Amino acid sequence: MNTSSNGYVMGFAVGVCVVISTMLALTANALKPAQEAAKELDRQKNMLIAAGFVAPDELKSAAELRQIFEQRVREAVVDTVDGRVVEGKTAKDLAELNKKAVADAKASGGDLKVAAARYRAFAVGAGADGKPDTYILPISGKGLWSTIKGYMALEGDFNHVRGVTFYEHGETPGLGGECENPAWCAQWKGKTILDEQGHLVGVGVKKGKVDPAVAAEKAHKVDGLSGSTLTSNGITRFVKSDLDAFAKYLTSLRTK
Amino acid sequence: MTSTTTAPAKKSLFGKDELKAIKDPLWDNNPIAFQVLGICSSLAVTTRLDKALVMGIGVTLVTALSNVMISVMRNFIPNKIRIIVQLVVVSGVVIVFDQVLKAYMFDLSKQLSVFVGLIITNCIVMGRLEAYAMGNPPWRSLLDGIGNGLGYLWILAVVGTIREIFGAGKLLGVQVIPQAFYDAGYVNNGLMVLAPGAFILLGIIVWVQRSISGYVEK
Numbered sequence: 001m002n003t004s005s006n007g008y009v010m011g012f013a014v015g016v017c018v019v020i021s022t023m024l025a026l027t028a029n030a031l032k033p034a035q036e037a038a039k040e041l042d043r044q045k046n047m048l049i050a051a052g053f054v055a056p057d058e059l060k061s062a063a064e065l066r067q068i069f070e071q072r073v074r075e076a077v078v079d080t081v082d083g084r085v086v087e088g089k090t091a092k093d094l095a096e097l098n099k100k101a102v103a104d105a106k107a108s109g110g111d112l113k114v115a116a117a118r119y120r121a122f123a124v125g126a127g128a129d130g131k132p133d134t135y136i137l138p139i140s141g142k143g144l145w146s147t148i149k150g151y152m153a154l155e156g157d158f159n160h161v162r163g164v165t166f167y168e169h170g171e172t173p174g175l176g177g178e179c180e181n182p183a184w185c186a187q188w189k190g191k192t193i194l195d196e197q198g199h200l201v202g203v204g205v206k207k208g209k210v211d212p213a214v215a216a217e218k219a220h221k222v223d224g225l226s227g228s229t230l231t232s233n234g235i236t237r238f239v240k241s242d243l244d245a246f247a248k249y250l251t252s253l254r255t256k
Numbered sequence: 257m258t259s260t261t262t263a264p265a266k267k268s269l270f271g272k273d274e275l276k277a278i279k280d281p282l283w284d285n286n287p288i289a290f291q292v293l294g295i296c297s298s299l300a301v302t303t304r305l306d307k308a309l310v311m312g313i314g315v316t317l318v319t320a321l322s323n324v325m326i327s328v329m330r331n332f333i334p335n336k337i338r339i340i341v342q343l344v345v346v347s348g349v350v351i352v353f354d355q356v357l358k359a360y361m362f363d364l365s366k367q368l369s370v371f372v373g374l375i376i377t378n379c380i381v382m383g384r385l386e387a388y389a390m391g392n393p394p395w396r397s398l399l400d401g402i403g404n405g406l407g408y409l410w411i412l413a414v415v416g417t418i419r420e421i422f423g424a425g426k427l428l429g430v431q432v433i434p435q436a437f438y439d440a441g442y443v444n445n446g447l448m449v450l451a452p453g454a455f456i457l458l459g460i461i462v463w464v465q466r467s468i469s470g471y472v473e474k
Binding site for chain 1: 332333334335336337340341344345347348351352355356358359360362363366370429430
């Protein structure tokens with residue numbers, strides 16, 4: 001057989017591609033449930049890390065993590081527009097709720113952007129005595145290349161940050177990707193989201209190192225990641241806007 | 257009686273060529289120390305031993321499987337497109353490995369991030385396909401793939417062990433350097449966490465390996 005004829009070459013190339021892509025499609029389908037379960041566990045684990053229930057480098061089995069999560073974390077859905085918990089709904093209903101909110105906003109001429117993220121998941125972490133002592137907010141937004149997802153846990157005073165994690169992103173490894181580095185995230189601990197007058201200012205990433213002599217920087221800024229200004233800017237922006245979105249709910253909790 | 261009947265079969269499975277295929281890359285013809293291939297990934301993924309091991313196992317599986325697949329097809333692959341056919345096969349195997357990691361070792365797959373995908377560009381894989389699998393039968397190619405993968409794996413494991421112990425004071429995530437040392441003023445070596453530390457270690461390993469194996473640059 002003449003293996004260098006054009007027809008043979010074309011046929012061979014197509015054949016190889018078909019066989020390999022079938023193999024990939026079958027694997028991807030077969031592994032999908034396991035991958036989704038792993039992703040969900042990773043999300044829960046990051047909520048626990050943000051809340052300080054589990055240390056980032058602690059070796060825990062999947063079953064142990066699930067157990068801690070079941071015992072100490074309660075997820076709820078918050079209506080960010082009126083600042084109230086939506087009873088009887090879970091994070092699974094978010095897509096449907098927000099779809100309805102967008103449809104309503106279209107009908108009434110409201111802000112579509114606000115409506116698209118009107119309902120958000122929220123979690124309360126319980127202390128060892130079973131009383132709520134930490135509030136875990138999902139934070140997410142655009143970095144440089146991708147949507148970064150993370151959690152920010154607030155102390156019971158709704159002001160001090162207890163912990164931050166970023167668990168899903170597509171930033172450059174070694175540069176922006178360092179946002180998931182536990183050593184960097186540890187700096188967020190103890191920062192405050194409110195200024196002295198009680199206005200919401202959030203916590204941002206500074207370009208360069210935080211100067212501890214400047215009170216505002218010490219309270220509301222963390223050191224920048226070198227080589228990742230755009231990722232840092234993105235994080236600063238979405239942390240603020242997500243805190244803004246939860247502001248009404250947090251205020252209602254604070255005054256309770 | 258059994259020994260006489262099994263002996264010839266064993267000989268044909270593990271003859272001189274077969275043994276050479278699997279043993280050579282472990283020491284005399286080591287892909288990292290002798291051929292100096294796959295250096296980038298061995299710098300990047302050796303900050304911790306578990307990362308190094310998973311990466312080593314990944315490369316072993318990928319070299320072994322793609323060696324077999326290419327070797328089976330070797331007489332049918334048109335010479336004009338052989339490199340791209342090799343690449344398609346390698347990428348296919350790598351993606352499968354990546355998917356399996358995502359399903360069953362999610363944390364490690366996040367840690368290894370892009371480096372699993374970059375196995376595709378690991379010179380060892382393509383090098384073995386071109387140099388060995390294109391001209392040898394599948395069984396021997398499989399052994400050659402496993403041998404080269406393991407040759408890569410053990411060097412990574414050595415570098416990973418040293419870096420994790422001295423860089424983080426841990427081994428496989430478990431603290432091995434006692435707290436008393438830290439209390440007495442011991443600090444982790446920051447150089448070991450960074451790529452240059454790995455580069456220096458790798459250089460020392462290549463030096464030691466070559467002076468033992470008696471290799472002389474021609």
